[in-house]
Amino acid sequence: MDSPHKGHTVRSYDDELNQLDNYISEMGGIAESQLAAALDALAKRNSELAALVIVQDEAIDKIEAKIGEAAVELIARRQPMANDLRQVLASLKIAQILERIGDYAANVAKRSTVLNQLPPVEPARSVPRMGRLVEQMIHEVLDAYSTRNAEAALSVWHRDEGIDGLYDSVFRELLTYMMEDPRNITACTHLLFIAKNIERIGDYTTNVAEIIYFLVKGEPLTETRPKADTTSFAVMTPGAPKG
């Protein structure tokens, strides 16, 4: 297989750099499948699946710890120069981000167990749809990392704007439901936080894209980041038209 770390004369140094990538790949794969399972648990009101997601979060934390140890050992033993060093530090940063993504997926699972104790509400359908798009973004950004493809990373980065737009409409939909009937408030509040978790995962995915871009191009992404979370400024009043 082609590796992005060819060219070092010491074979095991390459192995060590590749090992970091393998960890990221493994960790990212679990984070992605944790989000997928949490969304399934939500969409299908499956509390057993949700419980599984909550338990499995530990697996992600363990790989993050392994990456931390491997990186420290690699730096101390190999004293990597500029490019390799940036590579190692990038893997530490990405590991930290994937750990957060795992936390958010576990929180989606936790909240879906609450929703299963309450009567179903309509917006519970829009939220998993938004989640599937973010799941796809995670998948693509991990591919972009393993192939060191800056254009693919940039394409994921741009798609986050669409997620923010979806989040905005889900936010308004949820507030409308809450205003219509107070019995919807608890369920819709948990859905609000679930939607926000998904939106945050989208943001984190763009952070990974930025790290990849910098690794490949050697310079930061200078485009202005599409502005997240316009709902922080949202004012809605009861009786206003649904939007």
Added chain:
Amino acid sequence: MDSPHKGHTVRSYDDELNQLDNYISEMGGIAESQLAAALDALAKRNSELAALVIVQDEAIDKIEAKIGEAAVELIARRQPMANDLRQVLASLKIAQILERIGDYAANVAKRSTVLNQLPPVEPARSVPRMGRLVEQMIHEVLDAYSTRNAEAALSVWHRDEGIDGLYDSVFRELLTYMMEDPRNITACTHLLFIAKNIERIGDYTTNVAEIIYFLVKGEPLTETRPKADTTSFAVMTPGAPKG
């Protein structure tokens, strides 16, 4: 002045390690004052102050970038061994956390400008109180970092449980207000997210405490972390007693 990095024969290597600490100290001070200002903006319904907080978030991001560059340069030029290397990597991690804390503070400010467009609601008082306690935790964890005091870090770490308890009661208070009158829903939703932001900042502060503990003691904090966010499991129904 006493420095935690005494003992290297090359004087400028110490300077470089201290410089990282100085950056953390500067960055942490700004993050703390950003949260303080955001809470003031919320408590006093001061949108001009909130606007200032939003603009100043960039200052934190800039120091994070400086820390990243300084750390890469230090590792490449000095090839630090075990302890110093852990120190450098710790400063990178803490910088990343402080950047997030800054983001959360800016989001509190954004949402407080929305609240100023709506009639005041009662729970807007409990939320800043909770925020002041977290602000104090940031202050103390930064002190613990600059003095490398594991016990002080542990004490901050333990206090987060109290914040989680406060968040829990604020969460229930807000849901009760929403259920009582749909005209409270928009304001209370933004307050819910503000309270959640503050609770997350508390969590991040415990992460910094864990990093300090590890740096000083050379082993991870093995106590089980007080469990955050029990509200992820909260079921409330309209008409239930206020709690």
